[in-house]
Amino acid sequence: MRFMILVPGDKDSEAGILPDEKFLTEMGKFNEEMVKAGVVLAGEGLHPTSKGARVRFNAGKKATVTDGPFTESKELVAGFWLIQTKSKEEAIEWITRAPFPEGTVLEIRQVFDPEDFAPSDPSGELREKEQELRAQVTATK
Structure with a gap:
């Protein structure tokens, strides 16, 4: 958390x-x-x-x-x-x-984590995109 x-x-x-x-x-x-x-x-x-x-x-x-x-x-x-x-x-x-x-x-x-948004994102598409963005941010450091 x-x-x-x-x-x-x-x-x-x-x-x-x-x-x-x-x-x-x-x-x-x-x-x-x-x-x-x-x-x-x-x-x-x-x-x-x-x-x-x-x-x-x-x-x-x-x-x-x-x-x-x-x-x-x-x-x-x-x-x-x-x-x-x-x-x-x-x-x-x-x-x-x-x-x-x-x-x-x-x-x-x-702080909210992607899985906290599951009720608003039943397909998981938005959470997947968020995880991709987080990976990009981490990779640039």
Whole structure:
């Protein structure tokens, strides 16, 4: 099972202020543990929203693009991990060991796999195409 862990943004991440060396060292050790265990598929920090954009799709019209920064700080994401574990419980066990300060709230969301779409794809054709695309992506790395 794959899970995406979303790390919330805050005033420091939005200001482009990087964490201190102690935190980065602790996080590096944690990431190394997960990599050695074969859990991590990807994980990155994100630049502040001032360097980003939002795209809103409108009925019958062209999409509207809004450049950052964005003020809804409770909805901002500063980083993520994509991990693979046997269960949600295992994902939680890993992430509860992350060295975040008190009060940090991470969100864990399971990622859909092709077989999850079986009820909407009785012939299996769409799932087969999705698996072909995933193989292409993996082959280019």
